[in-house]
Amino acid sequence: MSQTFIEILRRALDEELARDASVHLLGEDVAAGGAFGVTRGLAQKHGAQRVRNTPISEAAITGMATGAAVCGLRPVLEIMFIDFATLSLDCLVNQSAKYRYMSGGQLSVPMVVRTQAGAAGGAAAQHSQSLEAWFVHVPGLVVVAPSSPVEAYGLLKSAIRLGDPVLFIEHKRLYTMREDLPDEAELPPIGKARIAREGEDVTLIAYSAMVLTALEAADELARGGISAEVLDLRTLLPLDMQTIAASVTKTHRAVIAHEAVQNGGVGAEIAARIGSDLFDELDAPVMRVACPFVPIPFAPELERALLPGREKIVRAVRELLGEQGH
Amino acid sequence: MPISRPQTATPSTNDLLQMYRALWRIRVFEGQVQRLAAAGEVPGFPHLSTGQEAVAVGVCAHLSPRDILFTSHRGHGHVLAKGADVEATFAEILGRDTGVCRGRGGSMHLVDAAHGVLGATGVVGGNLPLAAGAAWAAQARGEPHISVAFFGDGATGAGVFHETVNLAVLWKLPVLFVCENNGYAEFTSREEHSNVKHVSAFARPYDLTAQTIDGNDVLAVHAAAADAIAQLRRGAGPYLLECMTYRMAGHFVGDAQHYRSKEELAAMREKDPLERLKRHLLEHDVAPSQLEAIGEQAKQEVQQAVERARAARHPDPATVREYVYSSPSLAALAEAP
Numbered sequence: 001m002s003q004t005f006i007e008i009l010r011r012a013l014d015e016e017l018a019r020d021a022s023v024h025l026l027g028e029d030v031a032a033g034g035a036f037g038v039t040r041g042l043a044q045k046h047g048a049q050r051v052r053n054t055p056i057s058e059a060a061i062t063g064m065a066t067g068a069a070v071c072g073l074r075p076v077l078e079i080m081f082i083d084f085a086t087l088s089l090d091c092l093v094n095q096s097a098k099y100r101y102m103s104g105g106q107l108s109v110p111m112v113v114r115t116q117a118g119a120a121g122g123a124a125a126q127h128s129q130s131l132e133a134w135f136v137h138v139p140g141l142v143v144v145a146p147s148s149p150v151e152a153y154g155l156l157k158s159a160i161r162l163g164d165p166v167l168f169i170e171h172k173r174l175y176t177m178r179e180d181l182p183d184e185a186e187l188p189p190i191g192k193a194r195i196a197r198e199g200e201d202v203t204l205i206a207y208s209a210m211v212l213t214a215l216e217a218a219d220e221l222a223r224g225g226i227s228a229e230v231l232d233l234r235t236l237l238p239l240d241m242q243t244i245a246a247s248v249t250k251t252h253r254a255v256i257a258h259e260a261v262q263n264g265g266v267g268a269e270i271a272a273r274i275g276s277d278l279f280d281e282l283d284a285p286v287m288r289v290a291c292p293f294v295p296i297p298f299a300p301e302l303e304r305a306l307l308p309g310r311e312k313i314v315r316a317v318r319e320l321l322g323e324q325g326h
Numbered sequence: 327m328p329i330s331r332p333q334t335a336t337p338s339t340n341d342l343l344q345m346y347r348a349l350w351r352i353r354v355f356e357g358q359v360q361r362l363a364a365a366g367e368v369p370g371f372p373h374l375s376t377g378q379e380a381v382a383v384g385v386c387a388h389l390s391p392r393d394i395l396f397t398s399h400r401g402h403g404h405v406l407a408k409g410a411d412v413e414a415t416f417a418e419i420l421g422r423d424t425g426v427c428r429g430r431g432g433s434m435h436l437v438d439a440a441h442g443v444l445g446a447t448g449v450v451g452g453n454l455p456l457a458a459g460a461a462w463a464a465q466a467r468g469e470p471h472i473s474v475a476f477f478g479d480g481a482t483g484a485g486v487f488h489e490t491v492n493l494a495v496l497w498k499l500p501v502l503f504v505c506e507n508n509g510y511a512e513f514t515s516r517e518e519h520s521n522v523k524h525v526s527a528f529a530r531p532y533d534l535t536a537q538t539i540d541g542n543d544v545l546a547v548h549a550a551a552a553d554a555i556a557q558l559r560r561g562a563g564p565y566l567l568e569c570m571t572y573r574m575a576g577h578f579v580g581d582a583q584h585y586r587s588k589e590e591l592a593a594m595r596e597k598d599p600l601e602r603l604k605r606h607l608l609e610h611d612v613a614p615s616q617l618e619a620i621g622e623q624a625k626q627e628v629q630q631a632v633e634r635a636r637a638a639r640h641p642d643p644a645t646v647r648e649y650v651y652s653s654p655s656l657a658a659l660a661e662a663p
Binding site for chain 2: 022024049052054055057059060061062063064065066067068069070071072073075090091094095099100101102103104105106107108110139140142162163164189190191238239240241
């Protein structure tokens with residue numbers, strides 16, 4: 001029977017709580033199930049000491065999770081919206097990320113910060129952002145952004161077992177997506193991208209919910225005779241340049257798609273690396289599809305107008321191939 | 327704020343002599359930091375705790391190596407009082423490969439996990455939730471040790487102080503908050519940045535047990551810390567100890583200190599914790615020669631350690647990318663250009 005993204009996340013957390021006594025959940029409302037129901041029932045099953053509610057104190061709870069992780073717990077902290085992670089930044093950037101380095105390898109921070117991002121349903125400018133690029137800029141952090149329920153299941157488990165601080169970004173638009181969880185799923189390694197669809201003519205590089213959009217674009221392009229390969233980055237930091245390079249070496253063209261604004265986004269880094277590492281492989285400039293440099297608006301028609309969809313990716317690919325005389 | 331009387335027996339003369347020695351070690355150690363910083367041998371900008379040593383020594387006298395300590399940018403004294411190796415600590419301040427953090431942390435980020443020193447943060451207030459988190463880990467695993475956070479009164483201006491105190495009380499965490507109220511947040515006096523004179527006043531609405539004591543009197547600190555730590559070890563929740571003290575040094579080495587008068591500095595020298603313990607010991611029939619010998623030994627010990635640290639190897643620039651990630655596969659990915 002298929003399960004939603006939320007149900008599958010809950011199952012991953014449930015299994016990790018059962019597997020390892022050092023795993024603890026904390027965050028606002030998590031004992032009551034969390035704002036989105038991800039942790040529903042887990043406090044009842046694993047005890048109130050393992051699944052703890054916190055006040056609205058993002059700075060303190062991020063610090064507490066970090067201090068506990070340094071001492072050997074494996075905390076999974078829920079920050080309800082990535083927009084609220086602004087309040088966690090001192091700890092994440094100055095402490096969690098640098099603990100291992102600043103201590104000369106004496107201590108590390110096996111912590112996962114689960115958070116939720118992206119625009120959907122009129123959540124407006126302070127509950128809809130895609131802020132991953134900020135975190136990708138910090139050595140010592142790991143940034144994971146799953147693209148489907150099954151991916152999220154494996155990546156969350158891998159993140160909990162990793163041993164370094166992970167920001168785990170769930171896209172709110174994926175929460176209702178349903179998939180069947182295979183019986184014996186092998187856990188995907190952190191730091192390894194995935195080929196979501198094979199193709200020959202162009203590489204579409206995406207992550208999180210934008211992978212679905214890229215797959216839809218690839219379908220449409222296929223109907224026009226263009227074969228697009230879709231890469232699901234899964235981990236944004238560290239970046240799996242090997243998989244990107246292998247694909248671009250095959251297709252000689254790349255379009256990077258993300259929901260975050262283009263300016264200073266993850267796509268800028270990938271485009272620069274492709275440009276410098278794979279210049280001789282390229283038959284066309286690297287293109288980016290991203291949000292215009294505007295806050296996320298409230299009104300549904302404005303929100304829709306802003307978000308990069310399938311059409312925008314298709315247009316970018318056509319433009320790129322057009323330059324090549326297709 | 328009610329001042330409760332200490333329940334514990336007064337420390338023996340031997341305990342006091344040990345504390346006298348510990349005070350001297352910190353004083354001499356920081357004197358060396360100051361000297362070498364002035365000579366350009368210390369990278370960065372070290373912050374000295376000169377004048378505040380009694381807080382570190384009086385509290386840490388009650389801690390075992392398994393107890394956990396978090397300090398701030400002004401942490402040399404706490405780290406030494408907790409038992410960290412003098413040479414490895416000084417080597418870290420000099421940025422040597424033999425330093426506790428292999429030259430990656432420096433004066434503001436001293437970590438010595440083997441002695442329970444688990445963090446020193448350069449962003450004021452950042453260490454408080456870390457200490458509460460360590461206390462939570464101990465509580466969650468049923469471990470007997472406690473966690474201690476040292477911070478200045480300036481940290482109470484940060485929201486995270488209040489967030490952390492609230493949670494620590496709510497969860498009954500075994501964490502001791504030790505505030506060194508030295509009257510200054512960097513260059514600005516407490517009067518200029520808060521209407522709340524005493525940090526312990528913040529404790530009341532959260533139902534946090536708190537005491538304000540004379541932080542320059544090592545006996546008072548020792549007694550109050552004994553009470554506080556006994557409460558923590560009973561599982562009765564956190565405690566705030568506000569230690570009134572004075573920073574005899576500038577905010578950092580090289581601070582011209584235009585913000586305070588020579589008269590103010592001279593008055594505080596009268597309250598120097600080392601001199602006060604010395605007077606106490608002399609009044610209790612300890613021979614002056616014995617005290618001189620302790621001071622001299624501490625000086626020798628520290629000076630020798632400092633010379634060894636100065637002679638120690640520098641870190642190899644080829645190792646600059648080590649220690650970013652614990653997982654080797656991630657380290658390799660991160661090391662790509």
